[in-house]
């Protein structure tokens with residue numbers, strides 16, 4: 001794991017990368033790689049550019065998290081040419097953030113759309129109830145975003161979203177590219193297609209209240225959402241202000257799954273060992289800071305003294 005210091009953590013972590021901080025619109029750099037037995041990973045560009053996966057079976061294709069129309073249309077064309085006559089039967093949507101499901105409508109003709117039940121609520125919510133990815137917030141509470149309020153990827157994509165050209169983004173404009181889910185679940189849902197199982201698992205209130213992870217038990221692969229990125233603290237604390245014990249326990253839950261390849265929603269992929277290392281690092285962080293607090297150290301003293309290698 002990359003070396004992080006307490007200074008970076010307790011102040012603003014330099015490696016804290018924000019979802020939604022996609023690059024301005026341009027031709028996406030698509031990379032398609034078969035991970036294992038018909039399960040493919042798609043990269044859409046460098047660094048924080050979202051990743052997604054698809055599974056090809058004899059009976060159809062499952063796409064997880066088609067992120068935006070530009071990247072998704074390229075992949076859809078690839079699917080049609082590589083696997084002619086095999087329809088996309090299911091799209092699994094990990095959560096309501098536009099940077100992960102903004103390409104879903106492109107499969108509306110053939111697919112059912114699976115998501116956590118809270119995603120339907122979030123898509124219908126105000127900007128305060130279900131804010132966009134990253135740190136973009138409706139600061140004046142008028143349920144629309146000005147250019148000044150829109151940050152990172154939402155600002156970079158402002159003109160694309162602002163379809164009525166009034167220089168504000170409404171919730172309807174931000175969600176226009178997202179296909180609302182048609183199959184909802186609360187805790188977990190397993191589908192089987194072409195003899196392969198795909199299991200959607202609620203992430204138990206990590207990042208957003210609708211976030212799910214997607215587990216492929218026959219492939220021993222886990223696609224994990226916006227709270228687990230290898231070698232990075234993820235996602236903006238504004239979206240994950242839960243006790244460290246919750247973070248640690250949610251990772252332990254994933255460790256109980258039988259998998260060896262971990263694909264993250266952003267940045268690099270890895271193995272179960274990387275996930276374990278991340279959890280151990282968080283445990284070390286929690287123990288060290290708790291110990292420092294019990295010794296009466298000031299924040300400044302902690303930032304000066306505590307270091308964590310991994």
Ligand SMILES: [Zn+2]
Pocket residue numbers: 019095097133207226
């Ligand atoms: Zn997100």
